[in-house]
Amino acid sequence: xxxxxxxxxxxxxxxxxxxxxxxxxxxxxxxxxxxxxxxxxxxxxxxxxxxxxxxxxxxxxxxxxxxxxxxxxxxxxxxxxxxxxxxxxxxxxxxxxxxxxxxxxxxxxxxxxxxxxxxxxxxxxxxxxxxxxxxxxxxxxxxxxxxxxxxxxxxxxxxxxxxxxxxxxxxxxxxxxxxxxxxxxxxxxxxxxxxxxxxxxxxxxxxxxxxxxxxxxxxxxxxxxxxxxxxxxxxxxxxxxxxxxxxxxxxxxxxxxxxxxxxxxxxxxxxxxxxxxxxxxxxxxxxxxxxxxxxxxxxxxxxxxxxxxxxxxxxxxxxxxxxxxxxxxxxxxxxxxxxxxxxxxxxxxxxxxxxxxxxxxxxxxxxxxxxxxxxxxxxxxxxxxxxxxxxxxxxxxxxxxxxxxxxxxxxxxxxxxxxxxxxxxxxxxxxxxxxxxxxxxxxxxxxxxxxxxxxxxxxxxxxxxxxxxxxxxxxxxxxxxxxxxxxxxxxxxxxxxxxxxxxxxxxxxxxxxxxxxxxxxxxxxxxxxxxxxxxx
Amino acid sequence: xxxxxxxxxxxxxxxxxxxxxxxxxxxxxxxxxxxxxxxxxxxxxxxxxxxxxxxxxxxxxxxxxxxxxxxxxxxxxxxxxxxxxxxxxxxxxxxxx
Numbered sequence: 096x097x098x099x100x101x102x103x104x105x106x107x108x109x110x111x112x113x114x115x116x117x118x119x120x121x122x123x124x125x126x127x128x129x130x131x132x133x134x135x136x137x138x139x140x141x142x143x144x145x146x147x148x149x150x151x152x153x154x155x156x157x158x159x160x161x162x163x164x165x166x167x168x169x170x171x172x173x174x175x176x177x178x179x180x181x182x183x184x185x186x187x188x189x190x191x192x193x194x195x196x197x198x199x200x201x202x203x204x205x206x207x208x209x210x211x212x213x214x215x216x217x218x219x220x221x222x223x224x225x226x227x228x229x230x231x232x233x234x235x236x237x238x239x240x241x242x243x244x245x246x247x248x249x250x251x252x253x254x255x256x257x258x259x260x261x262x263x264x265x266x267x268x269x270x271x272x273x274x275x276x277x278x279x280x281x282x283x284x285x286x287x288x289x290x291x292x293x294x295x296x297x298x299x300x301x302x303x304x305x306x307x308x309x310x311x312x313x314x315x316x317x318x319x320x321x322x323x324x325x326x327x328x329x330x331x332x333x334x335x336x337x338x339x340x341x342x343x344x345x346x347x348x349x350x351x352x353x354x355x356x357x358x359x360x361x362x363x364x365x366x367x368x369x370x371x372x373x374x375x376x377x378x379x380x381x382x383x384x385x386x387x388x389x390x391x392x393x394x395x396x397x398x399x400x401x402x403x404x405x406x407x408x409x410x411x412x413x414x415x416x417x418x419x420x421x422x423x424x425x426x427x428x429x430x431x432x433x434x435x436x437x438x439x440x441x442x443x444x445x446x447x448x449x450x451x452x453x454x455x456x457x458x459x460x461x462x463x464x465x466x467x468x469x470x471x472x473x474x475x476x477x478x479x480x481x482x483x484x485x486x487x488x489x490x491x492x493x494x495x496x497x498x499x500x501x502x503x504x505x506x507x508x509x510x511x512x513x514x515x516x517x518x519x520x521x522x523x524x525x526x527x528x529x530x531x532x533x534x535x536x537x538x539x540x541x542x543x544x545x546x547x548x549x550x551x552x553x554x555x556x557x558x559x560x561x562x563x564x565x566x567x568x569x570x571x572x573x574x575x576x577x578x579x580x581x582x583x584x585x586x587x588x589x590x591x592x593x594x595x596x597x598x599x600x601x602x603x604x605x606x607x608x609x610x611x612x613x614x615x616x617x618x619x620x621x622x623x624x625x626x627x628x629x630x631x
Numbered sequence: 632x633x634x635x636x637x638x639x640x641x642x643x644x645x646x647x648x649x650x651x652x653x654x655x656x657x658x659x660x661x662x663x664x665x666x667x668x669x670x671x672x673x674x675x676x677x678x679x680x681x682x683x684x685x686x687x688x689x690x691x692x693x694x695x696x697x698x699x700x701x702x703x704x705x706x707x708x709x710x711x712x713x714x715x716x717x718x719x720x721x722x723x724x725x726x727x728x
Contacts, residue, residue: 096637096638096641096695096696096697096698096700100696103695103696104692104695104696106695107692107695240684240687240688243688244688244691244692247688247692248692295684296681296684299677299680299681299684300676300677300680302680303653303654303657303680303683303684305654305657305658306657306658306661306676306679306680306722306724307676307680309658309722309723310661310672310676310722310723310724311672311673311676317673318672318673318676318677319673320673321671321672321673321674322671322673322674322677425670425671425674427670427674427677427678427681428674428677430681431677431681
């Protein structure tokens with residue numbers, strides 16, 4: 096299209112970036128926050144303090160609670176807390192309704208939990224753009240493919256890798272952005288390829304469903320049914336009797352007999368040899384409660400696997416005899432699972448999680464600087480269209496600074512909206528979108544985009560500090576409690592907000608310096624022109 | 632050719648052409664995987680569709696790199712037509728190789 100392949104690729108890089116940059120930034124930013132989904136949920140729910148009970152005692156308590164309250168349910172589920180989520184809950188079905196009860200550190204059921212979407216809001220926005228059912232996931236897929244194309248074409252644009260890598264000219268702001276763009280691009284190449292490729296492959300069949308539809312009656316579901324290993328369905332016939340289990344449980348008289356407690360002690364002993372890390376169990380499912388051939392499925396925590404499918408072991412519920420578990424998945428299915436697991440990074444210990452978070456932020460900065468560079472280059476060039484230039488320049492402010500503002504406001508809304516307000520979860524979400532829309536209005540209202548940048552960054556920085564202030568004033572008890580229990584997950588949110596506040600303040604400062612220097616230059620040229628005129 | 636028309640044609644070739652070719656070629660990939668690697672049907676479909684994303688990528692890049700836009704569009708149309716015509720050979724997967 097252009098004279099050389101490289102020039103065509105530069106052109107493609109430019110336009111892919113301009114057209115999809117905002118979308119990519121929104122997806123990257125919320126995705127980066129999603130590395131801490133359970134942590135954010137926990138931060139936003141004051142009652143989620145860390146749980147320090149042993150898994151054995153939690154399992155014992157869960158089963159005795161379930162057999163007392165859910166004796167007639169066919170299936171029980173126990174979710175055990177991890178350090179990240181601190182969520183311990185049991186679940187069963189009553190008729191068509193699903194019942195969930197959450198416990199705290201003192202074995203008491205938590206009444207009246209804070210109603211919030213928590214970290215899941217960012218996570219769901221990241222891949223559905225709040226448009227699930229309206230093609231949101233397809234848009235996210237398009238964005239992922241566009242990012243892959245942008246990386247490929249970007250590599251052609253900056254082919255002098257080493258020279259670019261060691262060049263950073265901080266004095267000149269315009270040079271600084273291009274240098275930084277190249278540097279961030281090189282640093283994040285492997286990360287971005289991994290993220291975008293895995294993002295596409297998670298929905299590989301959904302985006303190209305034709306082969307699946309042609310060969311399976313139920314399309315993608317049919318394929319998944321075939322390739323995801325499952326257990327044989329249970330034929331529930333005989334009720335369990337006292338002789339079938341080794342734990343003696345006092346039984347009340349009919350009509351209601353609570354089912355016996357599963358033989359968990361025996362099972363826990365068995366898995367101790369196989370899963371050697373501390374607190375290995377993430378989830379327990381009992382199927383066919385109260386029947387002789389009932390089975391219990393233990394799911395291992397994902398901290399030890401790169402795949403998004405954790406190990407599972409299956410036992411007979413009341414005898415503790417091991418059963419044949421799930422079959423291994425085939426290689427292509429495992430590839431998809433591992434890519435999925437890499438994308439979600441549940442395996443990452445805390446240090447690595449922060450590293451991935453940093454790479455994600457660097458990716459956001461890469462996209463943001465790319466869009467800013469387009470504006471500065473376009474201002475210099477002769478073929479500018481004032482409408483598109485203004486649109487992109489101001490849209491950049493709304494898309495980048497606005498999203499940051501909106502995200503911080505989400506946290507603040509959660510902290511400030513009263514606990515008992517009805518529909519507070521939706522109010523938080525509405526706050527997020529209202530602030531984002533207001534930021535767009537502000538950006539387009541300000542004549543000079545640089546001033547809009549400065550003001551929005553400064554405001555976002557102030558909001559970050561405000562979040563910490565709210566925490567210190569309204570949640571002092573929680574902070575003290577967490578300090579006593581060394582709850583590092585909750586406590587690290589405070590320095591995280593402080594650091595974000597400082598960075599945003601620094602950015603605002605940098606921009607305001609630039610504005611004043613530009614004004615000086617303008618005034619100087621004007622006065623020199625004036626002087627010249629006077630001389631004539 | 633007018634530059635805007637050129638860019639529009641290339642974009643159509645890249646987006647629609649790329650998608651059509653990769654969607655069609657996923658049938659062939661799945662068929663090949665099913666028969667040569669003896670994969671299960673579902674697995675062959677999964678690996679076939681994963682592989683065809685690389686075809687989309689290649690067609691997309693090529694659409695903006697190739698010299699003659701019209702020739703490239705004609706090629707894409709002819710290629711897709713051939714793939715469509717030969718589709719009964721590979722779909723359903725259980726057809727003999």
